[in-house]
Amino acid sequence: MEVAQQEVLTTPAAKEAVEITGSAALLEALIVEGVDTIFGYPGGAIMPIYDALYDYKEKLNHILVRHEQGGIHAGQGYARTSGKVGVVFATSGPGATNLVTGLADAQIDSTPLVCITGQVFAHLLGTDAFQETDVINITTPVTKWNYQVTDANEIPEVIAKAFYIAKSGRPGPVLIDITKNAQIQKFDYKGYVQCNHIRSYRPKPIVRTQYIEEAAALINQAKKPFVLFGQGVILGSAEQEFKAFIEKSGIPSAWTILGAGAIPTDHPLNVGMLGMHGNYGPNVLTNDCDVLIAIGMRFDDRVTGRLDKYAKQAQVIHLDIDPAEIDKNVKTTVPVWGDCKETLPLLTALVEKKEHTEWLKLFNEYTQKEVDAVIHTELNPTTEEMTMGEVIKQLNELTHGNAVIVSDVGQHQMVACRYSQFNNTRSNVTSGGLGTMGFGLPAAIGAKFGAQDRDVIAIIGDGGFQMTLQELGTIMQTGVDVKIIILNNRFLGMVRQWQELFNERRYSFVDIQSPDFVALAASYRIAGKRVDSREDLAPALKEMMDHKGSYLLEVMVTKENNVFPMVPQGCSVSEIRLK
Amino acid sequence: MSNQDTEKQEFNITVYTENQIGLLNRIAIIFTRRKINIDSLNTSPSEIESIHRFNIVITESEDVVRKLTRQIEKQVEVLKVYYHTNADVIWQEMALYKVSTDVIAEKVSVERLLRENGARVVVLRKDYTVFETTGHREETDNLISILQPYGLIEFVRSARVAIIKDSEGFNSKLREFERLEPGEDVIENEYLNKGQKVFSM
Numbered sequence: 001m002e003v004a005q006q007e008v009l010t011t012p013a014a015k016e017a018v019e020i021t022g023s024a025a026l027l028e029a030l031i032v033e034g035v036d037t038i039f040g041y042p043g044g045a046i047m048p049i050y051d052a053l054y055d056y057k058e059k060l061n062h063i064l065v066r067h068e069q070g071g072i073h074a075g076q077g078y079a080r081t082s083g084k085v086g087v088v089f090a091t092s093g094p095g096a097t098n099l100v101t102g103l104a105d106a107q108i109d110s111t112p113l114v115c116i117t118g119q120v121f122a123h124l125l126g127t128d129a130f131q132e133t134d135v136i137n138i139t140t141p142v143t144k145w146n147y148q149v150t151d152a153n154e155i156p157e158v159i160a161k162a163f164y165i166a167k168s169g170r171p172g173p174v175l176i177d178i179t180k181n182a183q184i185q186k187f188d189y190k191g192y193v194q195c196n197h198i199r200s201y202r203p204k205p206i207v208r209t210q211y212i213e214e215a216a217a218l219i220n221q222a223k224k225p226f227v228l229f230g231q232g233v234i235l236g237s238a239e240q241e242f243k244a245f246i247e248k249s250g251i252p253s254a255w256t257i258l259g260a261g262a263i264p265t266d267h268p269l270n271v272g273m274l275g276m277h278g279n280y281g282p283n284v285l286t287n288d289c290d291v292l293i294a295i296g297m298r299f300d301d302r303v304t305g306r307l308d309k310y311a312k313q314a315q316v317i318h319l320d321i322d323p324a325e326i327d328k329n330v331k332t333t334v335p336v337w338g339d340c341k342e343t344l345p346l347l348t349a350l351v352e353k354k355e356h357t358e359w360l361k362l363f364n365e366y367t368q369k370e371v372d373a374v375i376h377t378e379l380n381p382t383t384e385e386m387t388m389g390e391v392i393k394q395l396n397e398l399t400h401g402n403a404v405i406v407s408d409v410g411q412h413q414m415v416a417c418r419y420s421q422f423n424n425t426r427s428n429v430t431s432g433g434l435g436t437m438g439f440g441l442p443a444a445i446g447a448k449f450g451a452q453d454r455d456v457i458a459i460i461g462d463g464g465f466q467m468t469l470q471e472l473g474t475i476m477q478t479g480v481d482v483k484i485i486i487l488n489n490r491f492l493g494m495v496r497q498w499q500e501l502f503n504e505r506r507y508s509f510v511d512i513q514s515p516d517f518v519a520l521a522a523s524y525r526i527a528g529k530r531v532d533s534r535e536d537l538a539p540a541l542k543e544m545m546d547h548k549g550s551y552l553l554e555v556m557v558t559k560e561n562n563v564f565p566m567v568p569q570g571c572s573v574s575e576i577r578l579k
Numbered sequence: 580m581s582n583q584d585t586e587k588q589e590f591n592i593t594v595y596t597e598n599q600i601g602l603l604n605r606i607a608i609i610f611t612r613r614k615i616n617i618d619s620l621n622t623s624p625s626e627i628e629s630i631h632r633f634n635i636v637i638t639e640s641e642d643v644v645r646k647l648t649r650q651i652e653k654q655v656e657v658l659k660v661y662y663h664t665n666a667d668v669i670w671q672e673m674a675l676y677k678v679s680t681d682v683i684a685e686k687v688s689v690e691r692l693l694r695e696n697g698a699r700v701v702v703l704r705k706d707y708t709v710f711e712t713t714g715h716r717e718e719t720d721n722l723i724s725i726l727q728p729y730g731l732i733e734f735v736r737s738a739r740v741a742i743i744k745d746s747e748g749f750n751s752k753l754r755e756f757e758r759l760e761p762g763e764d765v766i767e768n769e770y771l772n773k774g775q776k777v778f779s780m
Contacts, residue, residue: 136601141608146601146654165655197758200597200658324649 017188022152022178025051025189025520026116029159031059032192035087037078037449038062039071043091046118048183050089063449063478066470068095070442072102073468075091076111077446080429081454083237083406085166086446088115093131096138096177101436103142103173108433110235113172114162122150135177144172152185156192164195169203170322171235205323205337212343214334215317216350219292222315224359225251226282226289228274228303230339231258231432232296232320239425241264241344248348250355252363254282256297258432261365261422265401271363274368275303276567277414280374281366283565283573286311288362295319296340299329319343324417373578374564379419385558386534388412392419394538395457395485398545403455404429406447408440408464411493413480414563416459426451438467444482445474453546455483462488462514465474472524475550483544484552486517489559499563521552528552584642589618591663591670591741592648594633595625595749597656606633606657609650615639618670621738626748630658634741658756663743670741674719675701676710676726677733683708686729696722707732 021030026049030038038060042050053062064073070089075086086106090099096117106113118131136148145165151159155178162174214409219225233242239262246253246263252271255262263270273281274286283305286292292314297303304310307329315333318326319340336343378389392415395403401421406429407413413430422428429447431439444458465486475482492510499507521528527547531540537555544551567576596602610617618636625632637644648660680703683689692698692710697714697718702709710726712719719736 137604140601140605148600189700198655199753201655324653324654326649328646328649350776 001373002524019181019186021048021052022149022155022187023049023183023186025152025155025187025192026159026178026183027052027056027060028189029156029192030087031056032085032194033159033163036061037077038087038089038557039065039074039097039446040089041065041068041071041091042089043093043095043118045092045120045180046089046095046178046183047115048180049116049118049178059225061449062089063445063474065442065445066473067468068098069101069438070445070468070474071469072099072106072113072115073436073439073442074446074449074471074474075115076102076106076439077115077406077429077443077448078109078448078450079106079111080450081426081445081447081456082450083426084450085112085114085163088113089117090115091118091131092120092135093133095131096135097133099175100138100142101434103139103175105238105431105434105436105439106173107142107144109431110171110231111173112166113173114159114166115173115175117175117177118183119148119177119179121181123181125150125179126229135175139175141174142173146175146177148177148179149182152182152187155182156189157195160193160195161198165201168328169201204321204339204342205340207336207342207346209346211334211336212350213347215293215336216347218315218317218334219249219251219293219347220350220352220416222291223356224285224289225249225291225293225356226285226292227251227253227295227313228256228286228297229253229259229262229295230256230297233259233262234296234425236296236321236339236341238339238341238344239323241341243267245344245348245351248353248361249351250353251293252356252360254279256300256303256432257417257428257430259297260417260420260428261425264423265421265424269360271360272367275300276305276569277418277563277565278303278567279367279418280370280576280578281363281574282564283567284366285363287313287572287574289314289317291317293317293319294330296321297342298322298325301329302534305567305571305573305575306331309574318424319347356397370578377484378415381558383558386532386537386555387561388415388557389419390487390534391487391537391557392416392459394541396421398541399457403427404447404451406430406440406444406456406458408458409435409437410461410464411489411561411563412459412461412487412495414494415487419518436548437461438463440464440476441484442471444484445471445478445480448480448482456481457483457485459485459487461493462486462490462517463492463512466512466514467515469520472521475526476524479549481548482550483547484521484550485544486552486554487557488514488517488554489557490514490562491559493561494563496560500560500562500565501568517552517554526550526552528554530554530556532556533546585640587638587640589636589638590641590644591665591668591739592633592635592637592644593661593663593741593743594635594651595658595660596633597629597658598631599656602654602656603633605654606635606651609647610635610637613643613647613652615643615647617713619739621740623740627750627753630749630753634739636739659749659752661743661746663741667745668741668743670715670739671713672714672716672719672737672739673711674722674734674736675706676712676722676731678710678726679730680705680708682729692725694724696725698722714727769770
């Protein structure tokens with residue numbers, strides 16, 4: 001295709017129709033949508049799109065991953081740090097089914113993605129053709145929306161809808177399955193118009209002042225109000241509005257793991273993390289507050305513990321963009337439906353300026369108890385072996401809280417979220433809802449592409465790393481700068497912890513062996529080091545951070561350490577254990 | 580939570596949707612994921628061309644039904660969801676019964692059958708007769724038990740169709756949906772509407 005012609009095409013709604021292929025129309029659409037990076041893997045049924053991509057190499061940076069699951073997790077990491085829609089390409093059949101874990105992860109964590117899968121020719125649908133699988137039906141429960149295109153004429157409109165749906169309202173993953181004939185087919189392309197309205201789709205409920213007034217009245221008479229905030233604050237780009245709200249109302253605020261970083265860790269009103277391995281005060285005092293204000297969070301069972309003993313004494317105000325979240329788990333006194341970027345300023349205007357000094361002091365007292373019982377020993381151990389916590393503490397001293405921390409799933413994830421310092425929003429990338437082991441490494445690659453001027457540090461366990469370690473190949477080939485810390489306790493630590501606490505130490509298949517990770521990294525031409533004594537830790541971390549390019553640091557940590565505090569499953573948040 | 584909220588009863592869920600392939604599955608899995616059986620499901624055109632209407636019947640508590648309707652309404656191609664108790668709708672089911680004509684002619688008074696059960700003969704052949712009844716479940720069930728002893732060859736009952744007593748239809752709402760900034764009435768968060776006759780989410 002000639003360059004001049006391409007420029008005409010990228011103008012939205014070109015007047016004169018131009019004959020192009022469905023594949024070219026797709027790529028034109030991506031350019032108008034502002035896509036700069038695609039994570040993908042080619043294959044038979046998506047070859048026409050890859051053929052078209054050959055002419056778009058200058059405009060669209062395609063990252064060749066090593067596995068489609070790696071591709072979609074990278075797309076998620078990209079979306080989480082950039083705030084843009086992550087774009088993923090995969091072929092039909094196994095290519096598409098390999099996306100399923102990432103789709104489920106993105107669905108439950110509300111991550112905006114547009115995934116394009118190739119599909120067999122339309123005339124072969126339903127014939128058990130080579131690499132044919134019913135992708136639409138397989139992915140229906142794990143997508144916000146999906147659609148199969150069988151005619152190139154549909155492509156501009158469908159892609160426009162896909163981006164609009166993925167990023168608007170409560171974001172989520174969208175999958176578009178395009179049959180090979182539609183990719184090849186030439187049609188009269190009349191330009192690309194972005195979508196801003198679908199009559200059956202209401203991304204934002206209308207804000208009702210009645211609810212805002214009722215919520216403000218409750219907050220103003222509260223003696224012990226408590227704010228719980230989640231990723232909704234970040235997804236709504238409402239960090240400033242949120243900060244203004246809590247600073248005026250003086251309300252102590254605790255975060256879900258996906259809400260981490262919406263306000264800085266050291267903000268005086270930030271009282272810590274909620275949930276099973278969250279902080280002591282926020283859990284215990286949930287059952288002591290008089291007004292609970294939930295903002296952009298969904299009362300996950302890992303946050304609430306036993307529901308019938310959760311905040312029963314409190315009046316609940318729930319701010320959420322998704323009407324289906326209201327009353328889903330916790331009965332609301334006042335529902336404030338809407339985008340918190342709009343509702344928070346309205347609420348801030350009506351709340352009285354206050355300082356809940358005594359109440360906040362109570363949180364600090366609990367913090368002190370937790371420091372004495374858990375945190376101090378975790379961060380300053382006197383044992384010979386290293387703890388995960390001290391690695392994070394040392395890392396904080398180097399990053400000063402400015403890095404993007406990507407974690408995998410397990411003990412190290414809880415430790416990373418608990419102890420990392422976050423000065424900025426969009427800094428904590430982790431698989432919260434689905435708990436996908438193997439998320440970390442590919443998500444870190446995507447996170448770096450989404451935030452190229454920031455340091456990206458992946459913190460991964462020895463188990464999770466082995467689930468997607470093939471993405472070291474992606475790092476090698478793209479030269480992307482990702483720092484990888486493997487916290488190696490030679491166990492599947494979280495399951496082992498549960499087996500220790502609840503299954504009488506019957507360690508059933510949690511003893512995992514690992515390859516020489518440093519040698520493995522070296523074979524991918526990635527620098528690395530293994531550290532097993534404390535005096536080497538700080539210099540090694542510094543060497544990693546100073547290193548130009550990717551680096552893998554394996555830190556050998558104590559084998560049988562437990563993450564505390566802990567709300568055991570089936571217990572109330574106030575029954576949180578310190579040991 | 581009141582008893583009304585937690586006691587199980589039949590609910591009629593009415594869903595207005597775009598006509599889109601795959602939407603039936605998207606709606607069905609909202610029930611199956613929660614291991615809720617769909618007692619009856621009917622899809623048909625609605626009062627508006629191009630808009631489809633699902634009638635779904637399940638036996639559940641209102642609390643669960645309310646959550647389900649919110650999940651359904653969240654689907655991109657769903658315009659609106661309502662739920663009602665049986666008292667709030669006019670509903671009908673249709674049933675067909677195939678019986679051997681010989682047996683029927685010999686052993687029962689066809690006339691009495693037709694009169695007492697509001698049945699109608701759809702087809703009368705030498706070898707078999709097909710009856711039809713329309714009504715509530717008990718009425719159609721009643722005729723089965725009557726015909727069973729005489730060798731009911733085939734029986735089939737349709738899904739339930741229901742008209743909402745207290746609805747003004749969807750025409751005016753649709754015009755609102757088509758606007759870029761619809762009024763409050765359309766993006767309803769009828770959290771406070773529980774007292775009204777028509778439940779809507």
